[in-house]
Amino acid sequence: MAGIPRIHPWGALQFWVGNLHKFACAPRGTAALVASGPHAQSLHPLVDSWAAPEPFPARFDQQGTIDVTSYLAAPVAFATVEEHYGWDAARRYIAELGDYAQAIVTEALSELTGTDASAPVGSPVGGLRLVRLPRGVAADQEAAHGLRHDIAVRLGIETAVTSWRGHGFLRLSTHVYNTAEDFEDFVERGVPFIVERSRAARTG
Structure with missing residues (x-):
C-alpha cells in the first residue's frame, strides 16, 4: 500500500495516510487516515457533517450522504489477497x-x-x-x-x-x-x- 508516515512538528503525533485502491485492491476512492498521539483529537474533516461532535476518528466516519460501499468492501479485498496469495x-x-x-x-x-x-x-x-x-x-x-x-x-x-x-x-x-x-x-x-x-x- 502507498503511504508515508509523517512526524508532526508537535512531536508525538504520527500520521499515516494511504489510498487502498491500488495495492490493497479496494475500490477507487477508498483511503485511510491513521493518527496517534496526544494531538490526534485536533484532526477534523474539511467539511463538518453529522458526526462533527464525535471524537477522532468517529467524526470522519459519517460525512453526509457519502457512499460507504468502498469502505465496506476494503476488508474483503484485503482478505482476498491474503487467502489466495498471502x-x-x-x-x-x-x-x-x-x-x-x-x-x-x-x-x-x-x-x-x-x-x-x-x-x-x-x-x-x-x-x-x-x-x-x-x-x-x-x-x-x-x-x-x-x-x-x-x-x-x-x-x-x-x-x-x-x-x-x-x-x-x-x-x-x-x-x-x-x-x-x-x-x-x-x-x-x-x-x-x-x-x-x-x-x-x-x-x-
Missing part, C-alpha cells in the same frame, strides 16, 4: 516483477535510442518503477496524456505516462494479476511505438 508472498512477487519489468523496458529503450533510459529514484517503492522516455515525447503533461491515450487505442495497452521538468517518464506498476509476459509484450510492441513517436517528433 501478503508476504504477494509483496515479494510484486517487487521482483517490478525489478524485472524496469530492467527489460529500460534496456529496450536504451538500445533503440542510444541514450540511457534509466530513472534512478533512490529506493524503489513496492511495485512502482520509473523509466525515462526519449526526448520528443511527453515533454509536458498534455503530451503525456496524449501518448498514454494513443498506446491504449492503437496497441490496447494500459500505461501510466507522466512528465517532470520537460522529461517524459513511463510509470511501471505491478501486482499479482500482472505477469512477466505483460511487460515482455510491452517491450515487443510498446517500446518501438514510443521510439517511433520520438523520432517523428524530432524530425517533423
